[in-house]
Amino acid sequence: MTVELLYFANPMCSWCWGFAPVIEQLAPRVPITLAMGALGRGGAPMRPEDKAAVREHWDHVQALTGQPFDCRFFDRDGFVYDTEPACRAVATVRARRPELALGYLGLLQRAFYADNCDVTQPGELERLAVAIGLEPGTVAGQVASAAARAALAEEFAQTAGLGVTGYPTLLALHAGRVRVVSLGCRPLADVETALAPLLALADAG
Numbered sequence: 001m002t003v004e005l006l007y008f009a010n011p012m013c014s015w016c017w018g019f020a021p022v023i024e025q026l027a028p029r030v031p032i033t034l035a036m037g038a039l040g041r042g043g044a045p046m047r048p049e050d051k052a053a054v055r056e057h058w059d060h061v062q063a064l065t066g067q068p069f070d071c072r073f074f075d076r077d078g079f080v081y082d083t084e085p086a087c088r089a090v091a092t093v094r095a096r097r098p099e100l101a102l103g104y105l106g107l108l109q110r111a112f113y114a115d116n117c118d119v120t121q122p123g124e125l126e127r128l129a130v131a132i133g134l135e136p137g138t139v140a141g142q143v144a145s146a147a148a149r150a151a152l153a154e155e156f157a158q159t160a161g162l163g164v165t166g167y168p169t170l171l172a173l174h175a176g177r178v179r180v181v182s183l184g185c186r187p188l189a190d191v192e193t194a195l196a197p198l199l200a201l202a203d204a205g
Contacts, residue, residue, distance in 0.1 A: 003198045005032045005181065008159055008169040009105065010039040011086040011119065014057045017109045018065035018185040019168040025188055027102055030195070034101045036091055037167050038156040042082030042120075050081070058113075065185065070116040082120050086112075088148045089125040089139050091155065096138055104132050174198050 007023060009016040026032065046054070051074050058069045073079075086108055094101035107128050111117040117124050126140035142148050170182040172195065181194045 002174075003030055003195070004173045005030050006035060006171045006173060006178075007032050007102075008035045008037045008164045008167055008171075010037050010083050010167050011090055011105055011108045012081070012083040012112060013039055013167045014054075014061045014069075014113065015185040016168045017113045018061040018067050019182075020067070020106055020109055021065070022182075022186070022188045022191055023102065023168075024106065026191065030199075032102060034090065034094060034105060035159055036087040036152065036155050037159040037164055037169075039083045039167065040081070042080045042084075045078045045080055046076075054081070061185070068114040070114055072116050079118075080120065084149075084152060085122065085125060085143055086119045088143045088152050089119075089129065091152055092139050092142045092148060093129060093132075093134060097134060100132055100134070104129065107132055172198050174201065 005026065009019075023032065055071070055074055058071070061067060062069050090101060090105050090108065093104045108119055108125070111124070111128055112119045119125060119128075122140045122143050125143055126136070126138075129139040130136055166184060168182065168185060169180075170191065172179045172181045179198065182191050
């Protein structure tokens with residue numbers, strides 16, 4: 001039996017951005033299914049204390065992983081840190097072209113964290129989808145729909161129902177069992193160490 005990985009993430013989670021190089025290394029070697037998890041609900045513009053808290057996370061992630069961050073983000077006025085449009089966009093891409101889902105997530109993360117793009121906006125989400133190979137209109141026509149909102153709410157509930165409360169979370173599915181591979185942003189070597197026994201069992205048949 002093969003090993004499959006289930007990756008729980010949120011596109012606007014800085015720790016998931018820190019974990020992105022690990023996922024990029026694993027993706028060609030082990031099948032990965034991407035699942036979205038909720039990260040608060042951005043209903044109001046960020047306050048100075050909100051920006052300070054986010055900046056602390058970004059600094060920590062950058063120090064640990066070396067991932068780039070464009071801190072001009074904190075000069076924005078009135079930004080609402082709403083992660084749901086980006087999650088709905090990833091879910092839309094996953095539904096239409098599953099093989100592009102991880103690549104789209106990575107492109108979206110880079111746009112937000114390294115290039116200071118506003119990935120809460122449907123137009124930006126559409127631009128990135130077209131850049132990765134989707135037909136124009138695939139994302140923009142779906143991301144704000146009632147059906148997409150309902151589907152994402154159900155996915156969030158399923159993620160929470162599995163006991164996943166933090167991101168990134170990486171689980172392995174093998175022989176009908178679910179095993180934890182990584183809770184939080186871990187180095188590639190740690191993830192490979194956790195995976196090695198499962199891959200050995202799979203190779204043994």
